[in-house]
Amino acid sequence: MSAAIAPEPVVDAADATPSGGKAKRVKKRLTSRTATFFAIVIAALWTIPTFGLFVSSFRPDTDIANSGWWTIFTNPSFTLDNYTAVFSESGASSASLGVYFINSIVITLPATVFPITLALMAAYAFAWIPFRGSSWIFVLVFALQIVPLQMALIPLLKIFNYPWLDIGGTFPAVWIAHTIFALPLEIFLLHNFISEIPRDVMEAARVDGANHAQIFRRVVIPLSVPAIASVAIFQFLWVWNDLLVALVFSGGTVRTAPVTQRIAEFAGTRGNDWELLTAAAFVGTIVPLIVFFSLQRYFVRGLLAGSTKG
């Protein structure tokens, strides 16, 4: 899947064929012209909605309420007031969006580190420590990807609320839930990668007297960095963009709820305050967009690999 973004081809093979008569060339240009037209239409349809939201978030609230964002081309006026408003403590229903943004960070970082560490260890064991039942357990883990998140929510919440555990509505509950839901896919993906490490490399380490823990640290982790990066980016974005797990396990208070949950709540209670909604949505979107544009290659790879998660 690494070929997802392909290099630019050098020549258009069709133009090089000697038999391409004049009529044919004209026809080809025509079809490519309609193709170009439709490509532009699709590209526009796929970008204009986001652009409109982005532009609106910088318009004064009276302008947003009284005219469409496309009027900025004739009547430009911009302000940062909407962002000040969503970040101010006094506005809306008390808390600043900044608090939720911090909550998103607090949720996302551990929920990315925990499952990858555990999945790496398990993947190594399945790939390189022979034991009875290894392949059966691995197939079972793989099969768990089929189970939709929804199947686990109610009982898991019950477990978190047991008196001896009692972590419902706290960060650790969200971390653990995300960790569990990430494990089947991550073990599978990392196993695919780790099992491809040449046997010679592993055996050389063994001959040198290294045990499993040493091989894992000195050979497997350094060699798996590209795979770890893809999986980590996918998991980071998945958790950052998640709403369902947050709604069920975070408790929904300002102490723990992430940005997505806050925005969804905004949409329900203040669905017509577009000056707030547009700015808030953009704040929630900025992190994924930065990750997307700066790490596109890893991102595409991770995304294609994890596309059925959930």
Add this chain to the structure above:
Amino acid sequence: MTSLAGVAQGALRMEGFWTEQSPKLGFAAIAIVVFLAVMGLVMFLADNAPRKGRDVIQLLLFVLPAMLLLAAGMIWPALSTMWQSVTSKAGEFVGLDNFVTIFTDPTGQVVLRNTLLWVVFVPTISTVVGLAYALFIDRAKGERILKSLVFMPMAISFVGASIIWGFMYTYRSEGFPQIGLLNQILVWIGLSPYQFVETPPWNTFFLLVVMAWIQTGFAMVVLSAAIKGVPAEIVEAAELDGASAWQRFKNVTLPWIRGSLVVVVTTITISTLKVFDIVRTMTGGQYNTSVVANEMYTRAFRLGQPEIGAALAVVLFILVLPIVIYNIRVLRQHKETH
């Protein structure tokens, strides 16, 4: 300038903000450090395990943490949900009563109908548009950028996409200035503004368009890679035989990328069945727009009907199961042949 002053004021208030928020960040940092320390300890134990039975001890230390979490957090909960789906709220076995409720009550039927519409239209729209776009921009100048434009919605959260489209669909009564682009277009061409999100039955269609908008990028990237894999000689040969662009597509490209097409359609179908956030954010399931994934959440966590929620989760599982199995089989064949 006023806004700059506002930002400056905000920055001054930030001090209080940070004293309140930094403990949380500290908590996350400590959690990560403690976790990694524990894992380091596990490694240390594995290193220094008694020579006798070292392999077994190391194995257990490596796999047990993940396996215990999966057993407690997925296997047991899934079984428990299945059991809950055939019991009443009081915990007595009631057979398939909860499923009968879902399939017979009017709300339940609307939910199932909507889910069917999502599953039919989202994969179709995304795949057709994604494939068309991939073909149109194949070898075009600036292909990478053109791809990024359509792929970008995949980075945005479903919640963010819902807000973006909610804004596109915004409705103002006739005679008032429209602020949603789609209603403005209706007004421009002389029609009355329309309540896209609030008017059943078509509103379901306008909601599922958001999912299609997101998934098109996925379809496009995968299919574009597949198209690039079609050998140039075959295409050229077809061209020399005088095959038109459409014939070349139908007889050469399409058969060649069939495997990728199936993977794309099934993958999007699975994601579509599971998606919850769009309906939740755009309507909360009102105006007859709910789907199984959203209804499950509403029943279990909002309406206090966990047994119906459990049954809906099982319905979802049963719907997803055959597609996932098919998806995996195709994916495997695909890998073997390529």
